[in-house]
Amino acid sequence: NAGVTQTPKFQVLKTGQSMTLQCAQDMNHNSMYWYRQDPGMGLRLIYYSASEGTTDKGEVPNGYNVSRLNKREFSLRLESAAPSQTSVYFCASSDSGLLNNEQFFGPGTRLTVL
Amino acid sequence: QKEVEQDPGPLSVPEGAIVSLNCTYSNSAFQYFMWYRQYSRKGPELLMYTYSSGNKEDGRFTAQVDKSSKYISLFIRDSQPSDSATYLCAMFTGGGNKLTFGTGTQLKVEL
Numbered sequence: 654n655a656g657v658t659q660t661p662k663f664q665v666l667k668t669g670q671s672m673t674l675q676c677a678q679d680m681n682h683n684s685m686y687w688y689r690q691d692p693g694m695g696l697r698l699i700y701y702s703a704s705e706g707t708t709d710k711g712e713v714p715n716g717y718n719v720s721r722l723n724k725r726e727f728s729l730r731l732e733s734a735a736p737s738q739t740s741v742y743f744c745a746s747s748d749s750g751l752l753n754n755e756q757f758f759g760p761g762t763r764l765t766v767l
Numbered sequence: 768q769k770e771v772e773q774d775p776g777p778l779s780v781p782e783g784a785i786v787s788l789n790c791t792y793s794n795s796a797f798q799y800f801m802w803y804r805q806y807s808r809k810g811p812e813l814l815m816y817t818y819s820s821g822n823k824e825d826g827r828f829t830a831q832v833d834k835s836s837k838y839i840s841l842f843i844r845d846s847q848p849s850d851s852a853t854y855l856c857a858m859f860t861g862g863g864n865k866l867t868f869g870t871g872t873q874l875k876v877e878l
Contacts, residue, residue, distance in 0.1 A: 657810070684864050693775060695855065695870035696811070703864050711865070743810050747864070753799040753818070754859045754866060758810030 655679055657759035659744050665765045666734045674729040674762050676744030683749040685727035686711075686756065687719060689740040696743065702727055703749070734766045770794050773856055773869030782878055786843040790856035790869045793837065797858040797867070800832050802841045805853045805871065814854070815841070846876045 660675045678685065687699040688711075698711030702721040716738060718730045727746075731738060741763050745756040773790045780786055788802075799818055803811035817823045820834045829842040843850055856869040 686864075693870060695773075696868040698865060701864055745810075749864075752861065753801065753816050754864065755801070755813050755816065756866060758812065760810050761808070 657744055657746055657757055659742075659759040659762050661762060662760065663763045665767065666731075667767050668735060670734050671730065671732050672734065672764075673731075674742055674744075674764075675726070676728065676759060677726045678744075678746040678757070679725065680746060680748070680757065681724070682746035682757070683724070684747045684754075685721065686745040686747075687717070687727070687729045688743045688745065689713065689738075690743060690761075691740050699729065699742075734764075736766045738764065739766045740764060768793065769870075770867050771856060771858060771869045774872055775870055777873040777875060779875045779877060780846055782846060782848060782876055784846050784876070786841075786846050786850070786874060786876075788841040788843075788854050788856075788872050788874070790839050791837055792839070792858055792867075794858070794860070794867070795834075795837070796860040798861045799859040800830070800839050801857040801859070801866070802828075802830055803855040803857055803868075805855060807852070811855055843874075848876050848878060851875045 657678045686701040688696045700719040744759045747756045801816040802814045804814045805811040815830045827844045831840040853871040855871040857866045
C-alpha cells in the first residue's frame with residue numbers, strides 16, 4: 654500500500670501561471686482533503702470531498718478549484734497563481750466509517766510562487 | 768481567537784526528559800482529540816487519539832483530556848532524539864468531516 658501519494662513534490666511558478674496538484678489514495682477511503690500549511694498558521698483546510706462526486710469549501714478556498722476525479726483521486730488547481738499561495742500543500746484521506754475521522758496524509762507539495 | 772491554541776515553541780529538552788505538550792480549545796462540542804506527529808518535510812501522522820475526557824497511554828506516550836478546562840496534553844517519557852518533530856493537536860466533534868488543528872509545537876530532543 655502506497656497510502657496517499659502527491660505529485661509533484663516541488664514546484665516553482667511565476668505569478669499568473671496555472672498548475673494542478675495531483676493526489677491519489679489506495680486505501681478505498683471515501684473522504685479526501687486538501688490543506689495548506691504555513692508557518693504560524695498550522696494546517697488550514699482548502700477544500701474537501703466527503704464522497705465521490707461531492708466537494709465542499711473549507712476555511713481558505715479562494716484562488717483554488719478542486720476535482721474529485723474518482724474515488725481514488727482528488728486534484729487541486731491554481732488557475733492564476735499568486736505569491737500568497739506559496740505554501741506546502743498536503744492531501745489527506747479518511748474512512749467515513751471511523752468515528753474519530755483519522756486522516757492519512759501525503760508527503761506534501763512545496764510550492765513557491767514568484 | 769482561534770478555536771484551538773497551541774504554543775509553537777520551539778521546545779528544546781535533553782534526552783531522557785519528560786516532555787509536556789498542550790493545547791487549549793474553545794468549542795465544547797469537540798469529542799475526539801488527537802495528536803499528530805510531523806517530521807521535517809513529511810506529512811503529519813496520527814500518534815494517538817482519545818475520546819472525551821480521561822487518559823490514554825501507549826508506550827512512552829500519554830494523552831490526557833480535561834474537557835471541563837478545555838485542555839489537552841501529550842506527555843512523552845524518556846524522550847529520545849527520534850522524538851524531535853512538530854506535534855499538532857487536532858479535534859473533531861464527531862459530525863461532518865472537518866478536523867480542527869492547532870498550529871503545532873516544534874520539539875527538539877538533544878543528546
